[in-house]
């Protein structure tokens with residue numbers, strides 16, 4: 655089974671937990687895309703009814719519009735029944751790194767507003783601890799004096815050999831701009847970044863930081879698709 659087939663299996667399993675009448679957070683990324691496709695298919699054949707989708711990015715918004723999924727937003731629906739989304743890393747405590755697709759702010763807003771949050775991954779996303787070597791930890795920052803903020807982020811984790819890189823649009827030096835008009839700094843660690851909650855608080859205390867890609871204690875279910883099958887783990 656290819657990685658994309660595993661992603662599809664995890665996504666379809668998650669959609670089994672969707673009930674008619676739900677207000678749903680629609681995730682972003684190649685795994686969540688399968689879930690949005692599946693929800694639209696079940697709506698089309700009448701197996702699901704009265705679903706309202708709350709997209710976590712403009713790209714998911716466009717996908718849902720093209721598939722005819724009724725959409726709304728957090729202003730109209732400040733509490734959601736369920737959110738389904740992918741992740742870049744999942745640790746044994748179900749803490750996540752998200753944001754390599756650049757949508758971490760709206761994802762975190764939607765997913766913290768959801769009663770339940772199902773994470774869908776293929777087994778390649780499972781890690782022993784977050785922020786492992788070579789894996790980016792995204793931080794959304796304001797564009798104003800971004801180098802100043804990048805340096806301050808590096809200084810926070812100087813013992814962990816942290817290096818920050820401004821995310822640019824593929825094969826260019828143009829800064830990547832999020833749906834919210836912000837930049838993203840990807841942090842790379844040479845050694846363990848330490849206590850995740852402390853790291854999270856330290857990052858968020860920096861003026862100029864908008865949000866980071868650690869989703870701590872948020873997932874209520876993780877669905878992993880791998881060579882041996884698909885596994886559902888509840889918090």
Ligand code: DER
Pocket residue numbers: 681682683684685686739740741742751752753754755756757758761
């Ligand atoms: O950017 C994001 O947060 C995405 O959800 C990402 O974490 C997962 O993307 P993938 O399903 O394409 O691997």
